Amino acid sequence: MKVKKFALPLVIALLVLVIGLIQGCGKQQATQQAPQPQVKDLILATTTSTQDSGLLDVLKPVFEQKTGYNLKIISVGSGAALEMGKKGEADVLLVHSPADEKALVDSGVGINYQLVMHNDFIIVGPASDPAAIKGSTAVEAFKKIADKKAIFVSRDDKSGTNTKELSIWKAAGITPEGAWYQKSGTGMGATLNITNEKGGYTLSDRATYLAQKNNFKLEILSEGDKSLLNIYHVMQVNPEKFSKVNKDGAKAFVDFMINPDTQKTIGEFKKETYGQSLFIPDAGKNEADLGK
Structure with a gap:
């Protein structure tokens, strides 16, 4: 009985020590975490x-x-x-x-x-390819589209894609205008859908085209230029x-x-x-x- 009475306080002391160590470790881990930003x-x-x-x-x-x-x-x-x-x-x-x-x-x-x-950017259009641009360089493709007056849908939103498109027209020596050159004023996903509905061509970034290609029937017809x-x-x-x-x-x-x-x-x-x-x-x- 004496041994038991002596052991009980020792066990309690050890438990207190263990709990203290666990709490201490928890506090140390908390201090090691990155501080929360003041302006989130x-x-x-x-x-x-x-x-x-x-x-x-x-x-x-x-x-x-x-x-x-x-x-x-x-x-x-x-x-x-x-x-x-x-x-x-x-x-x-x-x-x-x-x-x-x-x-x-x-x-x-x-x-x-x-x-x-x-x-990279790509030029996409219908499988029927009315302007016969498949395999052409970007500049050649734009010239053929303009010559045929095939529908081309421009984002016309001052985006990076729109800026690239305008630079290709400039390199081709063409100022696009007329009923065939249509402006969506929308983002890439919406422009691709409009192009699909109209059976036209457009310039797209590859990522958006691939991510949404199941939504339309457009095909990649011109790609690979370093200019793209x-x-x-x-x-x-x-x-x-x-x-x-x-x-x-x-x-x-x-x-x-x-x-x-x-x-x-x-x-x-x-x-x-x-x-x-x-x-x-x-x-x-x-x-x-x-x-x-």
């Missing part, structure tokens, strides 16, 4: 192709879980996204209109400008110009997009579904080497 809402202005392809549906929850930010995505054309940056209406931009992007960076509004990924390279960059909006910009959140998103784990996710996105990558990850690469 983060506004991302981006092109419709990153949204329509489904890529941001995959990346958004991962970013939010890792950082604690609430990512609010505004999906518009690159031109409208860059305009939001100019006005300080977004914290971070993910766009694909390099010439316009560089102008924003040169103005000091865009900072921490980073290469993220690329894919479609490059995406991410950048912060300069907090020194706009005091309300979420500086820390924007930097966290830029860091996230160029992180090796995210880059791996981008490279594998829907590859098994379509047998090809919708986007090629490019962080850390020399932009001049892309497409070679």
